[in-house]
Amino acid sequence: MKIKKVEVFAARLLLKEPFIISYVQLDDMPTIITKLETDEGVIGWGEAVPDQNVTGETWESTYQVIQHELAPLLINESPFAIDRIHKKFNGKIDGVPSAKAALDIALYDLMGKITGQPVYQLIGGKAHEELQVPQVISIKEPEEMAADAQRYVEAGFRNIKIKVGTNATMDIQRIQAVRQAIGEVTQLRVDANQGWNRIDTLKVIRETADCNVDWYEQPVKAHDLRSLKEIRAVSPQKVMVDEGVHNIQDLVNVIGMRAADMLNIKLMKSGGIYPALALANLAEAAEMPCQVGSMVESAIGTMAGAHLAMSRSIIETNEMVGPLMFSRDVAAVTYDGDVIQLSDAPGLGLEVDEEYLKSITRFSCYIQ
Template identity: 65%
Template sequence: MTIVKVDVFGLSLPLIEPFIVSYDQYVDMPVILVRIEMANGVFGWGEAVPDQHVTGETWHTVLQILEHELAPIVIGLNPFQIEFIHQKMNEKILGNPSAKAAIDCALYDLMGKITNQPVYQLIGGKARPYLTVPQVISIKSPNEMAEDACRIVNEGFSTIKIKVGTDAATDIERIRAVRNAIPNEIKLRVDANQGWDRISAISVIENTKDCLVDWYEQPVLATDIISLKEIRRVSHAKIMIDEGICSTHELLNVIQNRSADMVNIKLMKAGGIYPALAIASIAEAAGMPCQVGSMVESAIGTMAGAHLAISRTIIQSNELVGPLMLSRDVDSVLFKGDVLQFKELPGLGVQVDEMLVAELATYQKTIT
């Protein structure tokens, strides 16, 4: 039961509309897909969606790291050697979490197919019956964001997350416009993506106290956990850390400093499902609720996150929104209203359209 081949594909998936956050904007989503094949022909799919502002990787660097450093490691190994493979990847190269996530997710897809089980059954089973997914609104004018919010509510979504992180005054207008446009029972979450400093963050949070915001996410720079602690101390609402947590070591530092109420786990930051489980366990020990976030992944990364999210009680929310933002995807992800549907197939449950991958790929390498 050994791995004999790894295929690496680089492509861009088109977005329905540009996605704008505080530090960048995207007209399409560059992704890297990995296909790991066994000697008996069984194969698994994984995905990397790097973000140079968060993971320190680019599309080009991930392609090179996978081809020359990480993919060769798994040749000849058993896909169930997940601990050993992560150890070897970490010994080979520091960081590069989304590249490692692509390998990790493909291994879990393989393990599920070999055992004829969905991945969630391999990591604890369903901790809840279903997952509800929000819709995310990127940075626009306050009026445009309010219009988007109305449309989303009419489409049946019960939770909205808005991107902010420009100047404080306009961000206050954005939050107010969206809250005024939707019923109070619709949950509202705010993500600054590191866009504020400490004073601006406190000002925005104080001036939107009546807007019923569930939590404010990553208000300041990822490394500034001291400011995050001060913001949390004076905030009426919960503070979530996202870009500031990529590993268990960083989470321990945040817990010790009491800098956040919640943590956003992303497979692309953590290095895949296996290390994400460790982050969730440490957060659980500290009583810190978790969310499984997204880098706007395709069906592959989205369903990998979904299997993780449904398997742990401490993971209380998710933002598995990639398929809702893409105009073309490698497989369909089914939603019933705002509930994500599991296809109950082995592995990740994704049936990749390999013809679409071949059509869109501008880079392809095979490692044997």
């Protein structure tokens, strides 16, 4: 069975409310959806959600790279030739991980559909009984974030993640306000998205010591592993690296420096499921617990991340929250309270609404 056609859709998904983190505010989410079709008519779906501040890619550049550089490499390839395909991708162009992820995810969807298996069965089987998701709260005034957090806890969410990383003094107030609002039982995670320096980070950790934070995520710039190491050495709470690790070489450096306790794996940073599995395996060898994070993907990227998270015991947490943040998605994802549901349907287990996808698409192309 060979790939005969690739379609690419540059779309924008409407958010329920603006998504605000330390370096950007998004009023809608630009995404690139890919559709692979074999000579026997089997369809596989993938997605790229680039972030120019993290992956070095824009929405427009990702579309162009897929159209002109990567998608042509798939024509007449077997969907199962995943190792060879990634070598072709990397030989053609360096970096561009979300562009590669868009096609990698679609390949796994194809493989699952061809074999009649859900993706998680192809990559490790069921390592967890369930996948709890947190609610993620954008940067706002402390009292607004506290009110959001309280509302989510009352709705049944057992894990709250808050975005910070603007002003350290205000961020301390945000963390304290949210912890007071959610009580002592609910898990609390803090993500600065590179927004602090070493001194600010140490101040925040010191002054929120009584807030029982599960971990502080990527407090300093991605390249500043020395500061991350120094923070980890004195922090009573765990430190998670996110933007500081894109690929296996980055993780080797983090492990060698003992710069972090935990790793946040994102398909859009790693280049898809195949390279993400390598990260998980190396992290497991180093006894470094992982999370599968989100760039706020649609149902397609979300379910790819969920299948990855389900397949590895070293992946202890996830943030498969994108579908909770959209007014309408390109496919249905089911949540039972704060637990994302994976079916035994083949591939990613999704029925993509192509009519709706086309209605939110700004430009598209096909390669065959």
